[in-house]
Amino acid sequence: MREKQITFSPRHHQLTNSNVWTADSQWLAFDVRPSGASFTSDTIERVNVESGEVEVLYRATDGAHVGVVTVSPDLPPRYLCIHGPEQPDADWHYDFHHRRGVIVQNGRAQNLDACDITPPFTPGALRGGSHVHLFSPDGSRVSFTYNDHVMHEKDVTEDLRNVGVAVPLRAVAPVKQHPREYDGSHFCVLISRTTATPQPGSDEINRAYEEGWIGTRGYQKEDGSWQRWAIAFIGDTLSAAGEKQPEVFIVDLPEALEDYARPGDDPLEGSENGLPAPPAGVQQRRLTFTTRGLAQQPRHWLRSAPDGSAIAFLMADAQGVIQLWTVSPNGGAPRQVTQLAQGVQSAFSWHPQGAAIAFISDDRVMCCDISSGACQPLTERGEQPPSGDAVVWSPDGRQIAFMREVDGWRQLFTVPA
Incomplete structure (x- = not known):
């Protein structure tokens, strides 16, 4: 139980729930929002987990704010974060549909997504705000959630x-x-398709969110072939009774880059009366058909095993306790992994080799063996429980990063794994 405090300054330090380590497992990237729900950080920074040295990676200007920083899986690291609008005013200020992704290197930020809000719209550009940007495991592509200004x-x-x-x-x-x-x-x-009025009892959704890339090289289909690119997400369906019913969905993606520019039935760029639409052949597929559902669960992201064989998610058991479950990218019955009395209290992450998952339960950081479901506490209970926002394994598998409040300030910690 040798947790180590990494930051000590009198301000808040906020980790994103994934991709916060540099590839050499030496640095943690963070922002300085006072809470996960407040987007008021002027900087994104990093701290060396051995020396405690802190570096400012980027400072926003002209009234803009930045946050929710993630790191590329290669070296030298690229840092990716949400950037709010410069010179915000009453008509255009930070909001779900007024933000963008930027890639930061050498103190400079380059826009990831283009924005075009005036018809005729531009294929490949967005028309609003992107959020929580995650590099694919090879660092070549980025996933995000999106809201539309038009x-x-x-x-x-x-x-x-x-x-x-x-x-x-x-x-x-x-x-x-x-x-x-x-x-x-x-x-x-x-890559998702939503409708404001899903048919009750159908696979239609009115919200897609909390996505994750599948596997370090995709997943193996039932016929033995490999699907190189895929993303899982939560989609909000309506039950037959008309109640919100979040479920796990998956989308298989093209391998050839030029296929992303091939429109399907509707324009990639959207229209004045409709959202942007997925490329040709990109169809979402429902994986879970739960009766209890994910609806009462804490906010969480889907995370895939490194070999692509399983997608982990949180769901209550028959007693209403939130447990860790997995489902195959090919579908089938979900598997309950944990049998916790206290339940899972946080986001979670996989060990780089896929044998275990880290999360918080009973106010302690836990290491859960995937095959048996056995959980080993890695930290002691303290006056201030760890934050549920982020529990992130290092790329070398030796450490887990998390946050805990100390004297009123959220600080970064690591614990050996």
Whole structure:
């Protein structure tokens, strides 16, 4: 039980729930929001877990704020974060549909996603705000959640949360017809499809969120072939009784970059009356059909085993206790992994080799063996329990990063694993 406090300054330190370590397991990236729900950080920073040295990676200007930083899985590291609008005003300030992703290197930020909110819209550009950007396990692509400015202005109930990807097909430079439009380094498309009025009892959803890449090289299908690129997410269905019923969905993605630019039945770039649509052949598939459902669960992200064989998620058991479960990317019955009396209290992450998962339960950081479900506490109970926002294994598998409040300030900690 040798947890180590890494940061000590009188301010809050906020980790994202995944991809916060540099590939050499030496540095943790963070922002300085006072809480996960407040987007007021001026900087993204990193701290060396051995020396405690802190470096400012990027400082926002012109009234903008930054946060929710993640790190690429390669070296030298690229840092990816949410960037709010510069010179915010009453009409255009930080919101779900007014934000973007930026890649930070050497103190400079480059826009990931282009923005085009004036028709005719531009394929590969977004029309609103991207959020929680996660590099794929090889660092070539990025997933994100998305909200749409055009639909928000038309009818706020049509601005539905979706999942998208940014691929290195080509940079996108829309014709600028509005002062808030800008270029992006990557070609961006939505990969989920939502409707404001799902048919009760169907697989239709009105919200897609909390996505995760599948496997370090995809997953093996039942016929033995490999699907190289796929993403799982939570989709909100309606039960036959008309109640919200979150379920696990998966989307298989193209391997060839140029296939992301091939439109399906609806325009990639969207229309004045409709959201951007997935590329040709990209279809979401429902994996879980639960009766208790994920609806009462804490906010959480789906995370795949490194070999792509299982997608982990949280769901209550028959007694109402939140447990860790897995489901195959090919579907089938979910497997309950844990039998905890206190339940899972946090986001979670896989060991890089896939044999275990780390999370918080009973106010302690736990290491859970995936095959047996046995859980070993790695920290002692203290006056201040660890934060449930992030419990993240290092790339070398030797340490787990988490947050705990000390004297009123959220500080970063590690514990040997």
